[in-house]
Amino acid sequence: MTPDATEDVMTFADLGLRPELLKALSTLGYEEPTPIQREAIGPLIEGRDLLGQAATGTGKTAAFALPILQRMPEGGGNGDPFALVLVPTRELAVQVSEAVHRYGRELGTRVLPIYGGQPIGRQLRELQRGVDVVVATPGRALDHIGRKTLRLEGLRIVVLDEADEMLDMGFADDIEAILQETPQERQTVLFSATMPPRINSIARQHLTDPVRIQIERETAAPGEAPRVRQVAYVVPRAHKPTALGRVLDVEAPEAAIVFCRTREEVDQLTETMNGRGYRAEALHGGMGQEQRDRVMGRLRSGTADLLVATDVAARGLDIEQLTHVVNYNVPSAPETYVHRIGRVGRAGREGVAITLAEPREHRMLKTIERVTKTRITVEKVPTVADLRARRLELTRSALEESMLEDDLEQFRVVVETLADEFDLMEIAMAAVKLAHEASGAAADEEEIPDVPLRPEREGRGGRREQGPAREERRGRGPSEGMTRVFIGAGRTGGVRPQDLVGAIANESSLSGRDIGAIEIADRFSLVEVPNHAVEDVISSLRQTTIKGKRVTVRRERFNSR
Structure with missing residues (x-):
């Protein structure tokens, strides 16, 4: 190895991180930054706005979390959040919150996840005590802003994580409303796996001279199989x-x-x-x-x-x-x-x-x-034959492993006794049969028809459109297995399908894909939801706002029209 062979290997220490963060990273076993971390951490520590395209799993959480912790004042802030991270789902809110907590453990950083489906009382208590970093879904963040329980006067950094997912879930208006409540001089960071036009529009409107980073998925070298x-x-x-x-x-x-x-x-x-x-x-x-x-x-x-x-x-x-x-x-x-x-x-x-x-x-x-x-x-x-061959191969591998690693001497007397009457090959085949059957391999005799792909025909057998793009169905009863929910806000209140999808997906246990047809009239809306989720949806929507207002929510009455 030549003396300069390792010069290109960057460490977290090279990024200028404070000792407490380096200690936490070392404890977690992180040795060197990923490409997105190498590109993003420096500009973010300098206070630059950033627009980053990177897929899940590239290390982007640490790419924005470490600069947040690096820039945080010694001893924490004054109780108001220093940073707000917006994420599309409750699972991601918990995951990001846990990551920030691990990285900032040595600093005593106070992190709070805020999302629908969690008792709001605990969130209120923690916000009142003071937190440094809030990780929130847009709907719940906007709810706390409306209650004046999430104070943004001292906010210095806003991160939009998986921004394309948030837009797909109908949170565009919520994000816009939240950003309007944040200080003008804030640092804004936007990460997205894809860059549709809507993302670029948000970046042009809310980011100032941003650093642009695009981390492509790692590709295989010529002649190698893809990852x-x-x-x-x-x-x-x-x-x-x-x-x-x-x-x-x-x-x-x-x-x-x-x-x-x-x-x-x-x-x-x-x-x-x-x-x-x-x-x-x-x-x-x-x-x-x-x-x-x-x-x-x-x-x-x-x-x-x-x-x-x-x-x-x-x-x-x-x-x-x-x-x-x-x-x-x-x-x-x-x-x-x-x-x-x-x-x-x-x-x-x-x-x-x-x-x-x-x-x-x-x-x-x-x-x-x-x-x-x-x-x-x-x-x-x-085919069935392929499956049988594969299962026999697994049995063979298990037997080979047993012969190499297990003590089989105790079974010698069984084989020697049987060898007096049977051929050794027959004994071995019977043992393999028993081992194969004992592996739990289920019988699967059904051949699956071999069919080709064929182009879809417009208007017949096509896939139902998902989320806000689904067609409104007027004058018909709900689909099988679905119930209509009456929501007392409609076209005159500026309500759009994506507003309803976003509210339901954020506050209830449903996803956008679970929601059925949406009908928006002048003063009310009707939304199809699965029968088993009706009460959950009604209860959740009664506790939140739609377009900034609390509205009547109940099962549809058939004379409501």
Whole structure:
């Protein structure tokens, strides 16, 4: 090695961080900054505004958290927050809050996560005592600002984390209202995995001469396999559960996330996969925070190996041992696909992104390929013969490991006794059969039809539009399994579909994708929600504001029109 061979290796100490932060990073085992941290920490410490494009898993939380802690006054502030971090979901609020707390432990930094679904009394008490960093979802932050319990006079830094996700969830107006309440001389930081025009619009309006950073996903060197292997299987809807089980049996992931569209689909698929022998856990908006924490604890400890989740519930989760991401349905937007597959293939590790596509979803799959500039290989679903071969291979590997590592001497007498009557090969085959059956390999004799992708036909069998873009349906009853909720605010109050989606997704246990048709009249709105979530939605909306006002919320009465 030449004397200057290590000159290009940057450490956290090279970034000028204070000793307390370096000690915390060393304790956590962080040795050198990631690319986004190398590029962002210096300008942020200098007080520059920043617009950063980086996917989940690139280390962007530390990229903004460390400069916040570096710039914080000695001994903390005067009780008002020094920094406000806005995030799209409650899970990400908790995760970012925990990270800031770990980094700032030596400084005694007071961090508070604020999100819907948590008792507001505790939040009020902590805010009254004084905090240094608030990590909040937009709706709950705006609620506290309206109550005068979140004081922003002393605010110096605002971070918009996963800004594209917040816009997709309908929080544009909330973000705008929050930024209007912050001091003019604040430092503003915006991170986003994708850069749609709306993000650039926010940056032009609210960032001053920002440093622009774009961290591309790590690509393989010429001749090397890509870090994330992307593959799709074409499967008729009725055969999807079987196909998923078969693909996972062949892939044998260390840990995997399967993304579904609805909570009902999550629950059904979790039950199916558990019946297939997987240690599967469900994660969706219908679960309380304590229940979600238990699920994530099981996954991180290795007592569960498969997480079946909705997008909103899984946003912001960082699972170290994750090897596979599965799209149980083709995502409705390329940006969603980018966010999902960004969870694997990190830090030089290989990952696999699997998509189960119905024959009619050809167009969306091609759109994702075009936008992401990556090739998604379409493969045939493993056959029954493929699955049997794979299971026999696993049995062979288990036997080989046993012969190399286990003490088998105690079983010699059994083999010698049987050898008096049977051939040794027959004895070995019988032992392998028993070992194979004892492995719990389920019989799977159903062949899945081999079908090609075909273009979608407009107007027939097409996918229902999601979120705010869904079509208003007038004069018809609610969809099957759905109930309409009456909300006493409409067109004359400036209410738009995204306002309703954002309020429900932020304050209740539902995600934007769980919400059905939306009808907005002049003085009221009707929103379809799943039957099981009606009371949760009504209770949550009664405790918040829509367009800054408290409104009547109840089940629809059929004569309300």
